[in-house]
Amino acid sequence: MTEFRAQECMGTVISVEIAAGGSAALLDEVFAWFDEVDARFSTFKDDSEVCRLDRGALALADASPDLRHVLSRCADLWSETDGYFDAYVTGRLDPSGFVKGWSAQVASDRLLAAGATDHCVNAGGDLRVRGHAAGGRPWRVGIRHPWEALATCHTVAGTDLAVATSGVYERGHHVIDPRRGRPAKGLRSVTVVGPDLGTADAYATAALAMGRAGLQWLAGLAGYACVVVTDEGRKLSTRALAPTG
Template identity: 70%
Template sequence: MGTAISLDLADELPAAVLHELAEDTFDWLREVDARFSTYRDDSEVCRLDRGELALADASDHLRAVLECCADLWSATDGFFDAYATGRLDPSGYVKGWAAQVASDRLLAAGAPNHCVNAGGDVRVRGHTATGEPWRIGVRHPWDPAATCLVLTGTDLAVATSGVYERGHHVVDPRRGTPAVGLRSVTVVGPDLGLADAYATAAVAMGEPGIAWLDRLPTPWQHAVVTDTARLLHSRTLPVTP
């Protein structure tokens, strides 16, 4: 998926069991990459986009993801658009969704204490190996060695969309130009796929995305850094000193 993925398994399980859980997790993420990559000519997404694969012949996972993307297009008034760049690219949902599924599988397999980090999209459950809640740093959008916020919790999905690494790469689908106004958007809630998509949509909206995020229902929360270096966040965001 063009990013680094890390896994922290915090349960006291036999080493062989932990190894198997880790391998199963990374096998799943490799499967997602093979199916959804926009960089691999043989991926399902690329073949569907070129018309070489009919939707009816696509995998259940691809059809489910595209259905979710269609729902998100409606929920975000068109600002989450898998075709915003002119070609099919559901990456703004897929990375978070894949990590969420990985976390769900670990929970079902008897590993309730873990952290899955997919390039800054983070799903934590339970506690660390020392019994403490997880601490998730939100990268400072101008200083890669610093954080602007640290979140703490035992059941959090945290997704950040920003322009600090790839520039203004998120497209405003209404104008067809790179979106400006927001340097970084972090969304926190119960599902990492949705959090990822909501963060992407808010960046695409620009500064009006702040008001849109404010209207999201509980338990969704957010933190935003504007291009003018203002930091705004929900009052109930689990920020720790």
């Protein structure tokens, strides 16, 4: 029997569908995890660990293992993206570009370990799917059309995928190019698909911050594929992300 739940958390809507091996209690555990992440990493809650660390009220040595892990991974991603993924780009600590995907990846890992081998975790459009959907079909993930909110511009399918999208269709060109200190332009939407959702989330953000230079950078990523829509409406995708129909 399929288990499904959706609720607001972390400033977005998170949904979890378990096609097999699930239970209401397991969903309770998953959403308790997301509440924990929100309390620890929110940049809008003064008592969150991120905010306390940012203003000097919390020493890094006293931070939770999760926060230390996230900061370490953000430092690695800064190097991997040549500085375009920068948790301090706004002048204050904000690891949100990694945390949402990372937390959904952790939730998926926990579901798998608990025996829920067929599931989809959707954190505000960043998805981690495993196994099969109801009826034994591969999961199909539609990528939102950058100009038509109710339409898709691309579809990918699989049984073990992390799919992260960073776009400007809701908030305009808001992703800062850290080298120029102003919003990057050139790309309307970047979707990255690969084995780890936190990494895919950060890569999508970094590519958007690069503008058109992100196209060449994405083409060289090992283990990750992408589909990009430019500001002019041109769609480009790597061979691994050829449309599935």
